[in-house]
Amino acid sequence: MKELLMPETEWREQAACLPYPAILFFGMDDNEGAAERHAREEEAKEICTHCVVRAECLDYALATREAYGIWGGLTELERKARLQGRAS
Ligand code: SF4
Structure with a gap:
């Protein structure tokens, strides 16, 4: 019941990524190579x-079909695979 009363975004206040730049989680660099991207995503x-x-975080990203970035420790492709796994 408590979860139903909490604002949907309250969990964000406890996010470990808050002190880090968004670019670490979302890239936002069109010139980023595959190796750079992999290293960034692993970080x-x-x-x-x-x-x-x-x-x-992961529940939110899956529910809202977040198309970009690392959410809940998964990349967009990993989340897509997770969703496809649920559908089959
Ligand atoms: S799980 Fe979500 S909220 Fe937590 S550090 Fe990763 S991206 Fe940020």
Whole structure:
């Protein structure tokens, strides 16, 4: 019942990524190479592994079909695969 009373975004206040620049989680560099992207995503995912709201973050990203960035420790492609796995 408590979850129903909490604003949907309250979990964000406890996000481990708050002190980090958004570019670490979203890229936003058209010239980013595959190796650079992989390294950046792994760095972001490492932060997610220590995040106390990881489950809430991932649930939100899956529910809203977030198309870009690392959410809940997963890339957009990993979230897409997760959603496709649920549908089948
Ligand atoms: S799981 Fe990752 S992206 Fe989500 S709030 Fe936590 S640190 Fe940020």
